[in-house]
Amino acid sequence: MIMGSKQNKTGLVFVYHTDDFMNYKLLDDPFYSVPNTDMWECVDFYPVSLTDDSTLDMVAYGPGIKHVIKESWEGHGKDWYSIGT
Template sequence: QEGRRGLALLHTSRDFINWKQSTKPLHYNDGSGMWECPDFFPVARADSHGLDTSFSGSVKHVLKVSLSDTSKDYYTIGTYDRVRDQYAPDEGFVQDDTAPRYDYGKFYASKTFYDSVSRRRILWGWVNESSPEKENIKKGWAGLQAIPRKVWLDDSGKRLMQWPVKEIERLRTTQVKLGNKVLEGGGSVID
């Protein structure tokens, strides 16, 4: 609790068996509280293709943290110095609850991965519902996995864009169109 420093540590490996922790934090911020589920990855400056984490061309980097205090995911865009092994957010970005969020609903503990076949970065997250514990026990579940999304850097280089992955379209069957229908609170459009 003292200082409430949130920090991210970077680990590296050449064989995915033996890992080495960096000698200093990748990035930190005093007063931001505990950082959960950090995610650190490169994004292309010029197009919407995803990049493998080892890519070192013309890129920006994203550091996402899930803040324990707010149960929300926040990200910064910045520069990673491989020699110094440090990340610095671009001007205007602070790694705290003033940073942009991936989602402004219930979305937490997200992680991304690089899909090398489709050359895209995919974002997964947890929809942490707020049902009372008794209802969760009765239902037999609590929370759910959000629809996966492709993530890329916008043209300004200051914001992440996202869109549901194209595979979601295969799940759609019958189209429903509603016109001139008023939905009252607690109502339903399903007959």
């Protein structure tokens, strides 16, 4: 599970791991962060194809696939995104 948050003036995404969907453990390092941003809310993470417009399974990775992190910043009323591998 991912969760948006903020530490000082850095918006970030935390990752929690679970084996049973009842007990969650926060991983040591944030998944992604950007300094001088506000609280990140409504975070989404998903793959997109670079070669066609077909839908991808959430665990898709490899050549021709990028991943998107989409978040809203507290108080801005806008969505922001980053694309990477």
